[in-house]
Amino acid sequence: xxDEVKCDKSPCDKFTAINExxxxxxxxxxxxxxxxxAGGFVAYGPLGTRLKQNIENKLRELFVxxxxxxxxxxxxxxPGKVFEASGHVDHFKEPMVECxxxxxxxxxxxxxxxxxxxxxxxxxxMTLKEVQAALEENGVTCPDCGGGFRAPQQFLTMFTTTxxxxxxxxxxxxxxxxxxxxxEFNRLYSAAREKLPFGVIQIGHALRNEISPxxxxxxxxxxxxxxxxxxxxxxxxxxxxxxxxxxxxxxMLLCDKREKDCEDITxxxxxxxxxxxxxxxxxQAFFMAMAKRLxxxxxxxxxxxxxxxxxxxxxxxxxxxxxxxxxxLDRYGWTEVSGHAHRTNFDLGCHxxxxxxxxxVFKEYPNPVETEQLTVKPVLAKLGPVFKKDAGKVxxxxxxxxxxxxxxxxxxxxxxxxxxxxxxxxxxxxxxxxVVVRGRHFVPHVVEPSFGSDRxxxxxxxxxxxxxxxxxxxxxxxxxxxxxxxxxxxxxxDGLAEKAQEIRKRLAEAGFMVEYDEAGSIGRRYxxxxxxxxxxxxxxxxxxxxxxxxxxxxxxxxxxxxxxxxALPELLYSYFQRKINFxxxxxxxxx
RNA sequence: GCGGUCUUAGUCCAGCUUGGUUAGGACAUCAGGUUCCCAACCUGACGACCCGGGUUCAAAUCCCGGAGACCGCACCA
Numbered sequence: 255x256x257d258e259v260k261c262d263k264s265p266c267d268k269f270t271a272i273n274e275x276x277x278x279x280x281x282x283x284x285x286x287x288x289x290x291x292a293g294g295f296v297a298y299g300p301l302g303t304r305l306k307q308n309i310e311n312k313l314r315e316l317f318v319x320x321x322x323x324x325x326x327x328x329x330x331x332x333p334g335k336v337f338e339a340s341g342h343v344d345h346f347k348e349p350m351v352e353c354x355x356x357x358x359x360x361x362x363x364x365x366x367x368x369x370x371x372x373x374x375x376x377x378x379x380m381t382l383k384e385v386q387a388a389l390e391e392n393g394v395t396c397p398d399c400g401g402g403f404r405a406p407q408q409f410l411t412m413f414t415t416t417x418x419x420x421x422x423x424x425x426x427x428x429x430x431x432x433x434x435x436x437x438e439f440n441r442l443y444s445a446a447r448e449k450l451p452f453g454v455i456q457i458g459h460a461l462r463n464e465i466s467p468x469x470x471x472x473x474x475x476x477x478x479x480x481x482x483x484x485x486x487x488x489x490x491x492x493x494x495x496x497x498x499x500x501x502x503x504x505x506m507l508l509c510d511k512r513e514k515d516c517e518d519i520t521x522x523x524x525x526x527x528x529x530x531x532x533x534x535x536x537x538q539a540f541f542m543a544m545a546k547r548l549x550x551x552x553x554x555x556x557x558x559x560x561x562x563x564x565x566x567x568x569x570x571x572x573x574x575x576x577x578x579x580x581x582x583l584d585r586y587g588w589t590e591v592s593g594h595a596h597r598t599n600f601d602l603g604c605h606x607x608x609x610x611x612x613x614x615v616f617k618e619y620p621n622p623v624e625t626e627q628l629t630v631k632p633v634l635a636k637l638g639p640v641f642k643k644d645a646g647k648v649x650x651x652x653x654x655x656x657x658x659x660x661x662x663x664x665x666x667x668x669x670x671x672x673x674x675x676x677x678x679x680x681x682x683x684x685x686x687x688x689v690v691v692r693g694r695h696f697v698p699h700v701v702e703p704s705f706g707s708d709r710x711x712x713x714x715x716x717x718x719x720x721x722x723x724x725x726x727x728x729x730x731x732x733x734x735x736x737x738x739x740x741x742x743x744x745x746x747x748d749g750l751a752e753k754a755q756e757i758r759k760r761l762a763e764a765g766f767m768v769e770y771d772e773a774g775s776i777g778r779r780y781x782x783x784x785x786x787x788x789x790x791x792x793x794x795x796x797x798x799x800x801x802x803x804x805x806x807x808x809x810x811x812x813x814x815x816x817x818x819x820x821a822l823p824e825l826l827y828s829y830f831q832r833k834i835n836f837x838x839x840x841x842x843x844x845x
Numbered sequence: 846g847c848g849g850u851c852u853u854a855g856u857c858c859a860g861c862u863u864g865g866u867u868a869g870g871a872c873a874u875c876a877g878g879u880u881c882c883c884a885a886c887c888u889g890a891c892g893a894c895c896c897g898g899g900u901u902c903a904a905a906u907c908c909c910g911g912a913g914a915c916c917g918c919a920c921c922a
């Protein structure tokens with residue numbers, strides 16, 4: 255298939271061609287067109303909705319069915335507290351300044367980093383007034399025209415609303431689905447029968463109020479995100495499924511290369527990447543391998559995929575090691591389709607702290623461990639007379655104190671100071687005590703693969719797009735084709751149409767996504783079907799009436815085989831399960 | 846937000862410079878005819894000047910404002 259692009263006016267790239275095709279055939283289009291449209295919002299049409307569902311189901315097949323990961327669904331509107339706790343309210347906004355002369359806008363933190371040598375981390379903590387002061391002190395002016403700046407302003411990229419009619423309670427449209435999983439951790443953990451490791455995936459809408467989203471499906475204000483949070487014990491980080499992906503090759507672009515502006519890709523097998531310390535976490539490596547498989551299954555060849563390691567300042571606030579999976583696109587070059595972050599126990603830790611709810615798990619040892627631990631025991635009989643009503647409090651403080659510190663202080667000074675109380679050695683007993691430890695308490699760590707469903711969808715379209723004999727053919731992999739089978743009577747007379755309708759009905763009942771078309775010449779219908787990406791065409795001809803056979807046409811090769819009508823459901827089932835190839839569907843018809 | 850280009854039927858375009866009858870074409874779609882396997886052909890149908898204001902006897906066309914799209918800059922936690 256050629257690399258050219260079919261478009262009424264040349265030159266034109268694949269992005270334009272696909273957007274045009276998508277509008278014409280009902281894959282997707284810009285929302286709210288009758289009111290002039292709204293940037294960053296799309297509507298999926300009949301073909302697109304199905305394709306998107308098929309891609310998401312492919313993702314489910316790989317990540318849910320094969321790994322036993324659990325699926326959940328939570329709400330888009332989220333109480334402010336959640337995103338305050340997660341750090342999004344602080345991190346999802348950018349201090350922006352505008353030049354008084356040329357009106358250009360800049361991120362104040364970037365300016366401070368570049369011209370005043372103030373680190374990103376520091377700049378993020380500054381208030382707007384501090385930002386303004388820092389800009390002035392360091393004499394930072396507009397990099398373009400040297401003009402001064404207006405007062406800095408925050409731009410929050412989360413959509414904000416209020417919850418309830420009178421309430422001043424702020425709500426945010428979630429910018430990711432992950433927090434919806436973290437906040438429900440305790441219930442999910444018990445649903446997983448309190449066993450680690452376990453993973454939870456959520457596929458749903460997310461909102462980000464992008465400043466100017468102008469890349470079609472690549473950057474939307476409302477989009478579908480697939481967040482998978484995989485919880486594991488940091489002391490047992492091994493992945494029991496690793497064997498299945500060990501030999502999978504990951505094309506990687508690593509930090510050291512990137513810092514030298516080098517784009518060289520190094521190929522590592524999953525095993526090598528782990529052994530050489532390129533990827534720190536086994537589970538992260540596992541999910542990256544699965545992500546590569548997913549993209550391969552939706553039609554992207556391996557050489558058009560890569561993983562790039564995020565540089566320290568590119569990483570999200572929660573992440574310890576991050577990779578982006580990128581796919582090479584015609585117009586936009588290497589484009590992120592998934593992110594792979596090691597979130598450690600950051601999120602659960604934040605929600606524990608902010609909500610006061612425990613999200614600590616307990617893991618029982620195979621055998622309880624008996625140890626002797628130094629403990630501080632307050633002697634209340636002695637504390638009482640000295641501290642009177644404070645005695646209880648002093649006792650509590652002593653019980654919490656570190657035994658070694660207390661012991662050392664008593665040895666050295668003869669007393670121990672705790673919050674202004676002077677404790678003498680007779681008021682406390684420090685002695686080793688037998689303790690039986692039955693297990694360990696800890697906050698699980700998380701690795702997170704996160705996919706943009708709309709980008710996967712666009713990628714599938716772009717890689718399916720091809721031209722054959724001046725016609726557009728959407729060569730989707732057979733497992734995601736929006737329509738599996740088209741049924742066509744060669745003529746719409748002599749009973750062919752009735753026979754074809756019968757076959758359509760039978761195949762639909764057998765569970766296939768099937769479409770019937772009798773309008774126009776047969777060639778025209780094939781062309782229509784190719785453009786919609788219909789995998790197979792079943793044509794009912796005069797031989798069908800006498801022999802009970804039909805021809806099956808392959809969308810990509812345009813070859814045809816003849817097979818018996820009654821064998822169709824079983825044959826097609828095997829074909830779409832990829833157990834047999836097209837040639838196995840019947841005897842080849844010579845053209 | 847800035848600069849450039851642009852907005853006419855389902856899709857892609859012509860018309861605008863120089864205002865004037867019924868806004869033209871191609872493809873798609875629908876109905877009918879024809880046709881024994883790859884967008885054939887014939888007949889017919891459907892369907893549009895981005896929105897608001899102004900100038901004018903008269904605006905798709907000129908002027909002002911707005912919205913939207915694309916490209917570049919900036920932005921993309």
